[in-house]
Amino acid sequence: MSDIIFIGLSLSSILLLVALGLSITYGAMGVINMAHGELVMIGAYTAVLAGIHLGLNLFFALPLAFVTSGLLGLLIERVLIRRLYGRIIDTLLATWGVAIVLQQLVRLEFGLSFFGIHVEGLGSGLQNMAVPAFLTQPVDIAGFTLQPYRSFIIVVTLLLTGLTWWLMYRTPMGAQVRAIMRNPQIAAACGIDVRRVSALTFAYGSGLAGVAGVLLAGFKTVMPEMGASVVVDGFLVVVVGGVGSLLGTVLAAGILGQINGVVALLSNDIIARAVVFAVVIGLILWRPRGLFSFKSR
Amino acid sequence: MKTNRRNFLKQSTAFGAAAALGPSLYAGAARASGEIEVGILFSLTGGLSIIEKSLADATMMAIDEINAAGGVNGMTIKPILEDGASDPKTFNEKASKLVIRDRLQTVFGSYTSASRKAVLPVFEKRNSLYFYPTYYEGFECSKNVVYTGAVPNQQLSNFIPWIINTLGKKKFFIVGSNYIYPREMAKVSKILIEQHGGEWIADEYLELGHSEWGAMVSKIKESGCDVVLSNVVGDSVVAFYREFKNQGLTHDKLPICATVTSEIEIAAMGPEFAVGSYTSFPYFQAIDTDRNRAFIERYRKYVNDPNAVTHHALESSYFQVYLWKQAVEKAGDISADAVREGIKGQVFEAPNGTVTVDPENLHTYLTPRIAQWGADGQGTIIDEYKEPIEPLPYVAYGETPDNLFCKGTGLDTAKL
Numbered sequence: 001m002s003d004i005i006f007i008g009l010s011l012s013s014i015l016l017l018v019a020l021g022l023s024i025t026y027g028a029m030g031v032i033n034m035a036h037g038e039l040v041m042i043g044a045y046t047a048v049l050a051g052i053h054l055g056l057n058l059f060f061a062l063p064l065a066f067v068t069s070g071l072l073g074l075l076i077e078r079v080l081i082r083r084l085y086g087r088i089i090d091t092l093l094a095t096w097g098v099a100i101v102l103q104q105l106v107r108l109e110f111g112l113s114f115f116g117i118h119v120e121g122l123g124s125g126l127q128n129m130a131v132p133a134f135l136t137q138p139v140d141i142a143g144f145t146l147q148p149y150r151s152f153i154i155v156v157t158l159l160l161t162g163l164t165w166w167l168m169y170r171t172p173m174g175a176q177v178r179a180i181m182r183n184p185q186i187a188a189a190c191g192i193d194v195r196r197v198s199a200l201t202f203a204y205g206s207g208l209a210g211v212a213g214v215l216l217a218g219f220k221t222v223m224p225e226m227g228a229s230v231v232v233d234g235f236l237v238v239v240v241g242g243v244g245s246l247l248g249t250v251l252a253a254g255i256l257g258q259i260n261g262v263v264a265l266l267s268n269d270i271i272a273r274a275v276v277f278a279v280v281i282g283l284i285l286w287r288p289r290g291l292f293s294f295k296s297r
Numbered sequence: 298m299k300t301n302r303r304n305f306l307k308q309s310t311a312f313g314a315a316a317a318l319g320p321s322l323y324a325g326a327a328r329a330s331g332e333i334e335v336g337i338l339f340s341l342t343g344g345l346s347i348i349e350k351s352l353a354d355a356t357m358m359a360i361d362e363i364n365a366a367g368g369v370n371g372m373t374i375k376p377i378l379e380d381g382a383s384d385p386k387t388f389n390e391k392a393s394k395l396v397i398r399d400r401l402q403t404v405f406g407s408y409t410s411a412s413r414k415a416v417l418p419v420f421e422k423r424n425s426l427y428f429y430p431t432y433y434e435g436f437e438c439s440k441n442v443v444y445t446g447a448v449p450n451q452q453l454s455n456f457i458p459w460i461i462n463t464l465g466k467k468k469f470f471i472v473g474s475n476y477i478y479p480r481e482m483a484k485v486s487k488i489l490i491e492q493h494g495g496e497w498i499a500d501e502y503l504e505l506g507h508s509e510w511g512a513m514v515s516k517i518k519e520s521g522c523d524v525v526l527s528n529v530v531g532d533s534v535v536a537f538y539r540e541f542k543n544q545g546l547t548h549d550k551l552p553i554c555a556t557v558t559s560e561i562e563i564a565a566m567g568p569e570f571a572v573g574s575y576t577s578f579p580y581f582q583a584i585d586t587d588r589n590r591a592f593i594e595r596y597r598k599y600v601n602d603p604n605a606v607t608h609h610a611l612e613s614s615y616f617q618v619y620l621w622k623q624a625v626e627k628a629g630d631i632s633a634d635a636v637r638e639g640i641k642g643q644v645f646e647a648p649n650g651t652v653t654v655d656p657e658n659l660h661t662y663l664t665p666r667i668a669q670w671g672a673d674g675q676g677t678i679i680d681e682y683k684e685p686i687e688p689l690p691y692v693a694y695g696e697t698p699d700n701l702f703c704k705g706t707g708l709d710t711a712k713l
Contacts, residue, residue: 003515010511118602124350136542138543138544145545147543218539219510220508220532221532221535221536223344225344229506229508261512264512265512265515265516268503268512268513269504269509269513
């Protein structure tokens with residue numbers, strides 16, 4: 001029984017990890033960021049490259065990936081998204097384009113492969129990130145097998161969620177972000193620098209994606225297409241949880257992860273996936289604005 | 298009936314095309330005297346490019362070697378390279394381009410069954426030859442394809458008895474990706490497991506590309522099996538082996554015995570996750586012969602990567618070009634019909650050993666081998682047959698060496 005709960009918890013934490021960044025960029029800023037999965041992918045590649053070329057392990061890769069994906073997110077916001085606020089369908093298309101460009105950049109090794117230069121760790125192939133040995137050795141505690149790596153993901157996810165909550169609800173910056181979420185015009189009228197705050201918020205959400213990428217790299221294959229499947233799950237969680245609601249996102253990730261885990265064990269993963277989608281459809285019909293929502297822009 | 302219809306189609310297309318194009322139709326591929334054009338069709342872009350690029354490289358290497366040694370009957374081989382872009386529909390379009398516009402008689406290509414099935418109608422309709430280098434699920438009998446990879450009996454007829462008798466494991470958990478190859482492999486496995494006194498306690502599938510293995514590995518753990526037979530394909534393999542270790546399962550107690558995990562997947566997951574597990578293939582990079590060592594060295598030099606790995610489909614991609622060359626030399630002609638006749642019974646000393654093309658079903662005799670993976674990402678060959686065994690593409694449906702379903706005259710559908 002504890003095994004089932006643990007697997008569900010682990011699935012939930014992975015969902016939450018991806019959805020956390022998305023709930024900020026989509027929830028707070030109304031941008032359907034299709035490139036979110038690619039920011040996850042960039043985070044994973046940062047970990048792979050840091051391992052190969054700098055000899056840095058997972059723990060150093062985490063902050064590095066946060067900075068890399070965060071800066072990339074800032075760049076995307078500055079160059080593209082800031083011109084598209086309020087045009088939700090346009091952001092979808094534009095960020096999808098960004099996603100394709102990012103995938104190809106990694107696949108073509110930033111164009112270097114045209115000149116016959118090969119950077120180890122890039123390219124269209126499969127990469128892997130080394131996980132420190134003590135994180136792969138399971139520990140038996142009173143008959144329950146504790147998996148250190150999955151536990152590590154759960155802990156990091158909790159810490160990041162806590163940090164995000166603190167930033168959003170306990171800092172002046174967070175108050176400004178929440179004000180913009182409610183109504184950007186009035187927020188601007190009250191003297192909030194909407195552009196600056198939006199850019200920083202977007203960068204923070206992107207940075208979270210990078211961290212998610214590093215943690216996913218520990219048990220998934222790292223490849224240019226890895227972000228595509230991740231982003232769908234992220235959107236599911238955000239939409240079910242309620243746009244812009246941190247609590248809703250956490251709760252939705254918890255529910256969907258547990259359902260997935262339990263059904264997968266009782267029958268199989270394919271049916272589990274179908275059940276999850278059925279639950280999502282049901283929840284959206286029941287509460288079109290998500291589990292928790294408030295009137296926003 | 299089938300053959301008749303096919304002949305009819307062939308004649309009518311030939312008539313129609315000849316009416317339009319005049320006499321140049323069958324002379325096409327030998328256009329400039331002293332040159333033979335052949336097609337190469339693999340995915341150079343997209344998700345499958347990592348593996349298919351290596352197959353294209355091995356094919357090109359064989360062609361370069363043959364050309365450097367004087368060509369075929371004094372003629373130089375000129376390859377025309379096309380990109381299937383990891384998409385069966387693109388494969389079909391590119392195959393049509395090679396066969397119809399370039400009028401090629403022979404094309405080397407395909408890694409997935411999906412892409413082979415997509416190009417098959419083109420080659421059958423235009424009566425050209427396709428050389429397919431990958432291990433696959435069998436259940437196909439085309440006189441327009443020469444199959445040089447393993448079929449299920451060449452990967453499993455040694456593997457299952459060995460697991461039961463030598464490893465002493467009797468309870469199988471069969472797991473695979475959800476498409477035709479793993480399902481056909483499971484079918485053959487079950488027949489063999491029951492024949493040899495073992496039992497299978499589960500037969501489970503996950504989507505191709507699925508990477509969340511928590512629930513499945515937990516199920517394996519609870520099932521009470523003592524061996525896992527894996528037909529998992531592609532990047533899922535990596536997630537599977539990693540989760541297996543993370544949940545505390547070890548290959549010395551509960552080994553994964555795999556039919557798809559090759560040197561490429563081992564390198565991608567990190568060898569420490571596969572140490573002690575087993576794979577069955579006719580070729581491993583670790584085959585300890587001078588011929589294979591020289592082959593690996595030439596390949597690494599050719600792709601300019603001192604760490605490049607070789608694997609089963611890559612080796613088949615290489616030696617099938619030589620089989621084709623010998624067939625052309627024997628037939629003295631490059632037309633598909635002549636090469637098909639010429640290649641029947643053709644023998645070549647490949648890096649894995651002697652390979653022979655079966656005169657009936659155009660599949661290849663290969664030597665089954667089992668390897669155990671080590672910490673360096675290489676296998677140690679711990680069991681091998683003394684000689685190559687006959688390919689039986691319909692073994693799951695009761696085909697035996699004395700009762701062939703697929704013959705030179707076509708598939709005997711009454712036996713299915």
